[in-house]
Amino acid sequence: QSALTQPRSVSGSPGQSVTISCTGTSSDVGGYNYVSWYQQHPGKAPKVMIYDVTERPSGVPDRFSGSKSGNTASLTISGLQAEDEADYYCCSWAGNSLIFGGGTKVTVL
Amino acid sequence: EVQLVESGGGLVQPGESVRLSCAASGFAFSSYRMHWVRQAPGKGLVWVSLIHADGSTNHADSVRGRFTISRDNAKNTVYLQMNSLRGEDTAVYYCARDAYGLSYWGQGTLVTVSS
Numbered sequence: 001q002s003a004l005t006q007p008r009s010v011s012g013s014p015g016q017s018v019t020i021s022c023t024g025t026s027s028d029v030g031g032y033n034y035v036s037w038y039q040q041h042p043g044k045a046p047k048v049m050i051y052d053v054t055e056r057p058s059g060v061p062d063r064f065s066g067s068k069s070g071n072t073a074s075l076t077i078s079g080l081q082a083e084d085e086a087d088y089y090c091c092s093w094a095g096n097s098l099i100f101g102g103g104t105k106v107t108v109l
Numbered sequence: 110e111v112q113l114v115e116s117g118g119g120l121v122q123p124g125e126s127v128r129l130s131c132a133a134s135g136f137a138f139s140s141y142r143m144h145w146v147r148q149a150p151g152k153g154l155v156w157v158s159l160i161h162a163d164g165s166t167n168h169a170d171s172v173r174g175r176f177t178i179s180r181d182n183a184k185n186t187v188y189l190q191m192n193s194l195r196g197e198d199t200a201v202y203y204c205a206r207d208a209y210g211l212s213y214w215g216q217g218t219l220v221t222v223s224s
Contacts, residue, residue, distance in 0.1 A: 003153070036210035038154070045203060045217060046146075046154065051210030089154050091211070096159075096167045098144065103153040 004029065004090055004101035011107040012080045020104045022073040022090030030071035034093035037066060037075045040103075041086045049088075050075060082108050111135040111213045113204050118218030121194055125222075129189040131204030131215055139182040142207040145189045147200035148217075157202070160187060172198075194222045 005023040012018040022029065022037075029035055035053045038046035048057055050066035053073060063078045073092070077084055085108045090101040117129040131143070145157040158168045158178035166178050177190040187204055199222045205211035 003155075038211070040154075045214040046211070047214075048210040048212050051212070055209070057209060057212065087153075091154075091156075097169065098146075098156040098159070100146075100154045100156060 004092060004099055006088075006090060006101035006104045008102070009105045009107065011109055012077075013109045014080055014082065016080050017076060017078045018080060018106060019077075020075045020088055020090075020106070022075070022092075022101050024071050024073075024092055024099070026071060028092040028094040028099050029068065029073050029090075031095070032093045033068070035066065035068060035073040036091045037064075038089045038091065039084075039086045040089065046089065077106070080106075080108055084108060111206070113206065113213055113215035115202065115204055115215040115218040118202065118220045120221045120223065122224050123195060123222055125194055126190070126192045127194065127220060129191065129202055129204075129218060129220070131187045131189075133185045133187070133206070136206070138185040143178075143180065143187045144205045144207055144211060145178060145187075146203045146205055146211070146214075147198075148203070149197075149200040152200075155200075158189060159207070191220070194220075196222050198222050 010018045037050040040046045053068045054066045112134045114132045144159045160166045160178045175193045180187045201217040203217045204215045206213040
């Protein structure tokens with residue numbers, strides 16, 4: 001199964017908003033409300049930022065939000081901060097398996 | 110406090126085998142689905158295997174028939190038996206707990222497959 005499709009990079013200035021898309025198929029993103037997003041800083045383990053498409057774990061700033069339309073999910077970071085610079089991965093349930101996106105590098109200008 | 114600690118990685122030759130372990134603590138291990146996810150150097154996250162609370166399993170096509178995930182609820186540990194290793198299996202291997210997304214991850218263990 002091919003990886004979910006994410007842009008390789010996005011960038012924004014502090015305080016701006018950026019949106020990362022994640023495109024799959026009706027067998028994964030479009031078929032289940034189980035899309036999650038992970039932030040990974042260099043040399044660190046991933047950290048869940050959004051689960052079940054729109055839910056935010058305790059401790060994750062409300063600047064992070066998720067949505068989905070059809071086979072495409074999105075992560076929006078509002079009010080971009082320097083510490084948000086990292087790699088971001090989407091992930092979807094795909095019927096007794098998981099599938100990740102290729103990852104997006106977010107750069108804070 | 111939830112903790113996941115992987116071990117067992119190292120340098121192995123192509124064709125050899127290695128077993129990774131992930132010791133869990135701080136939660137009711139037997140009730141949770143667990144995953145192995147890997148990340149090749151400089152590359153993205155790739156799902157490898159999962160094991161449900163009832164012990165049923167699934168593996169990615171790229172490792173099916175070579176890797177086997179298992180769990181020992183008495184030891185609060187999930188394993189990944191990796192056979193017939195190839196260079197493309199070189200990666201950091203993470204275990205992760207599945208609840209509200211992959212909510213907890215270990216620190217990862219590096220497996221390097223090289224002669």
